Amino acid sequence: MLGLNRAVFARTLRLGAKGEDVRRLQEMLTQVGFDPGAADGDFGPRTHAAVIAFQKSAGLVPDGAAGPLTVAALTSAVLDTDVSPGHTPTGLSLHIGLNNVDPAAYSFHVPPLAGCINDANDMQDLARGQGFRVRQLLDAAATSTAVIDGIRAAASQLNAGDVFLLTYSGHGSQVPDVEEDDQRSETWVLWDRQLIDNELYALWGQFAPDVRVVVISDSCHSGTVTRSLELMLAQLAQEPMRRTLNATPGAMTADVVSRMAVALADAMVPVLRGLGDDRIDAGRNVAASAVGALVAGPDIGRSIAAVDQPRLLDKALATQDFLRRLDTEYAPALSRAAASSAAPRCKVLLLSGCQDNQTSSDGRPDPSGHQNGAFTRELRMKWATSADYADLHARIIADMPSTQSPNLFWATPRDAAFEGQRPFTV
Numbered sequence: 001m002l003g004l005n006r007a008v009f010a011r012t013l014r015l016g017a018k019g020e021d022v023r024r025l026q027e028m029l030t031q032v033g034f035d036p037g038a039a040d041g042d043f044g045p046r047t048h049a050a051v052i053a054f055q056k057s058a059g060l061v062p063d064g065a066a067g068p069l070t071v072a073a074l075t076s077a078v079l080d081t082d083v084s085p086g087h088t089p090t091g092l093s094l095h096i097g098l099n100n101v102d103p104a105a106y107s108f109h110v111p112p113l114a115g116c117i118n119d120a121n122d123m124q125d126l127a128r129g130q131g132f133r134v135r136q137l138l139d140a141a142a143t144s145t146a147v148i149d150g151i152r153a154a155a156s157q158l159n160a161g162d163v164f165l166l167t168y169s170g171h172g173s174q175v176p177d178v179e180e181d182d183q184r185s186e187t188w189v190l191w192d193r194q195l196i197d198n199e200l201y202a203l204w205g206q207f208a209p210d211v212r213v214v215v216i217s218d219s220c221h222s223g224t225v226t227r228s229l230e231l232m233l234a235q236l237a238q239e240p241m242r243r244t245l246n247a248t249p250g251a252m253t254a255d256v257v258s259r260m261a262v263a264l265a266d267a268m269v270p271v272l273r274g275l276g277d278d279r280i281d282a283g284r285n286v287a288a289s290a291v292g293a294l295v296a297g298p299d300i301g302r303s304i305a306a307v308d309q310p311r312l313l314d315k316a317l318a319t320q321d322f323l324r325r326l327d328t329e330y331a332p333a334l335s336r337a338a339a340s341s342a343a344p345r346c347k348v349l350l351l352s353g354c355q356d357n358q359t360s361s362d363g364r365p366d367p368s369g370h371q372n373g374a375f376t377r378e379l380r381m382k383w384a385t386s387a388d389y390a391d392l393h394a395r396i397i398a399d400m401p402s403t404q405s406p407n408l409f410w411a412t413p414r415d416a417a418f419e420g421q422r423p424f425t426v
């Protein structure tokens with residue numbers, strides 16, 4: 001047992017209180033991942049905010065006062081962490097970014113990206129600032145073996161209460177999987193091959209119980225580690241077009257027209273593919289200007305210089321690559337993953353750049369020339385002022401176009417206390 005002294009909490013603690021009981025409250029909040037600032041015995045605004053965040057996560061009235069119900073819930077949460085009072089949580093992070101893949105490893109052209117290495121660098125800086133011990137895998141270093149080994153290495157070092165932050169920026173795609181609801185598995189497109197989500201999921205079973213794992217995936221088709229239904233795909237794909245067709249002339253903004261262009265260009269992909277991969281992005285841009293000129297007038301048409309490049313490896317090409325390697329690479333890799341897979345005992349929270357049926361934008365350069373993925377750009381701007389992960393997700397999605405809807409998803413049973421922590425808390 002942790003030797004908690006309940007007698008120290010003989011009063012309700014509120015903003016402005018001081019004393020040993022406040023210091024103990026601050027220590028307990030820190031143990032369960034809510035940052036009250038220094039354990040100095042002074043119930044200031046930061047401790048008040050931490051109490052409110054904990055109360056929200058525990059389903060209590062978020063009044064910021066630590067009374068008997070809050071103390072009881074906090075005591076239970078501390079006991080559940082199974083971490084000694086003197087334990088300082090460890091944070092490890094791994095940041096993966098690929099603007100390019102090995103052209104010799106794929107039998108087709110994989111379009112280069114511009115913002116992924118910047119994403120990895122920026123997320124590494126964020127993690128370092130939060131006290132994580134950081135590691136990077138960029139372009140040629142980001143092989144399937146290196147990524148798997150990097151995750152396994154983190155699993156071998158972390159214990160209950162510790163945290164692992166894993167970020168990926170690069171192409172994403174889908175390949176056939178008859179065991180999934182929508183018959184597809186999602187992939188990360190690494191330097192040498194695609195990493196299948198089944199392989200990733202198997203790795204969670206190697207972490208100790210109650211390790212906190214945060215996965216940030218700024219890639220296409222990255223919404224979940226289970227699948228959404230194809231019906232959702234049809235509904236969401238049609239929604240931007242329905243809104244446009246029902247819009248009044250005054251509502252024909254450049255954003256609406258741009259979304260129409262994306263839908264039209266995606267419908268053209270099978271034709272464009274036959275003309276060569278390099279024509280697909282060109283076709284998107286032609287579609288943007290054509291739709292702008294025909295539907296909204298030449299001024300709006302000219303205002304859309306380009307539709308953002310998606311971080312997408314075309315599903316037909318991804319499937320071709322998967323089937324080509326199935327017997328020699330994927331069948332053995334998936335068999336090894338299944339054989340070594342145990343039910344995860346850690347807690348895995350995913351924040352993804354889009355839904356399973358959507359693409360993630362590679363973004364555009366800011367005035368300084370620095371480019372992030374659209375999702376990563378919003379995350380960088382909003383994480384520091386977000387109260388918890390749900391709040392961060394809501395703030396990001398509020399400023400994203402309807403064609404890209406970032407997802408918050410639990411790969412393991414939801415943990416309200418974890419989700420209620422300030423983002424990237426060690």
